[in-house]
Amino acid sequence: MNTSSVACSQSWSISEESLRRYVHFASESCVQELLMSASNDCGDGWKILLTLDNGVEISKRRSGSLHIFRSRCLLRSVSPQQFITVANAIDAAKQWDPDLVDARYIKDVEDNLSIIRLKFGENSKALFRKREFIVYERRESMEDGTVVVAVASLPKEIAAGLLPKPNNAIRGLLVQSGWVVEKLDDLNSCLVTYVLQLDPAGWLPKCFVNRLNTKLVMIIENLTKLVQTTPP
Numbered sequence: 001m002n003t004s005s006v007a008c009s010q011s012w013s014i015s016e017e018s019l020r021r022y023v024h025f026a027s028e029s030c031v032q033e034l035l036m037s038a039s040n041d042c043g044d045g046w047k048i049l050l051t052l053d054n055g056v057e058i059s060k061r062r063s064g065s066l067h068i069f070r071s072r073c074l075l076r077s078v079s080p081q082q083f084i085t086v087a088n089a090i091d092a093a094k095q096w097d098p099d100l101v102d103a104r105y106i107k108d109v110e111d112n113l114s115i116i117r118l119k120f121g122e123n124s125k126a127l128f129r130k131r132e133f134i135v136y137e138r139r140e141s142m143e144d145g146t147v148v149v150a151v152a153s154l155p156k157e158i159a160a161g162l163l164p165k166p167n168n169a170i171r172g173l174l175v176q177s178g179w180v181v182e183k184l185d186d187l188n189s190c191l192v193t194y195v196l197q198l199d200p201a202g203w204l205p206k207c208f209v210n211r212l213n214t215k216l217v218m219i220i221e222n223l224t225k226l227v228q229t230t231p232p
Helices: 003-009 016-039 080-087 090-096 156-162 206-217 219-228
Strands: 047-051 057-063 066-075 100-110 113-120 131-141 147-153 173-183 190-199
Touching (some): 016 147, 016 156, 016 173, 016 190, 080 173, 080 219, 090 100, 090 219, 131 173
Antiparallel strands (some): 047 057, 057 066, 066 190, 100 113, 113 131, 131 147, 147 173, 173 190
């Protein structure tokens, strides 16, 4: 078998315009999914798992063979823009996600739409070890002051065409994730919702994948602490 033909079948080289169109429409859909997840309380299958002492609420609902996890928190004296500025700062990401070893922009597709590589190394937790994700990130400000950041993986063939996968890494699949930050009547407060559905790929029992998702959502605690100690 010709190994070069196999490699070509696993990656797509597409034009800049085709990439822009795909990412534009996929990210718009992800934004709407995030807004729906943020607007539902205990309906539509959401089940509260726990409520932390600081008011962070963790819930989940089933979607196919995996679960979607959601974390919510009310932040006082923090504006939506202040929160998103810190959450979107790649240089600060390692402070609220200790498993992350590298994050860098691959390219800007539009003014509010970028493609990013997230890398987790050998010292990361077992389910993250040597995994990387090629994702798009869309930043959207709504008319009512709500700010949305939508993040999801590119299809593996498109990702391979943009950046070949290292031999020592596994490409995980971020089905959907992101932040919905709603401005409250108190202009100095906001309601933060973090949504996550992740398949790390590789051979892993589904129960371990779902347990990992629960731990991942709890990074909102670390990010909240970082936002509250960062000057506006």
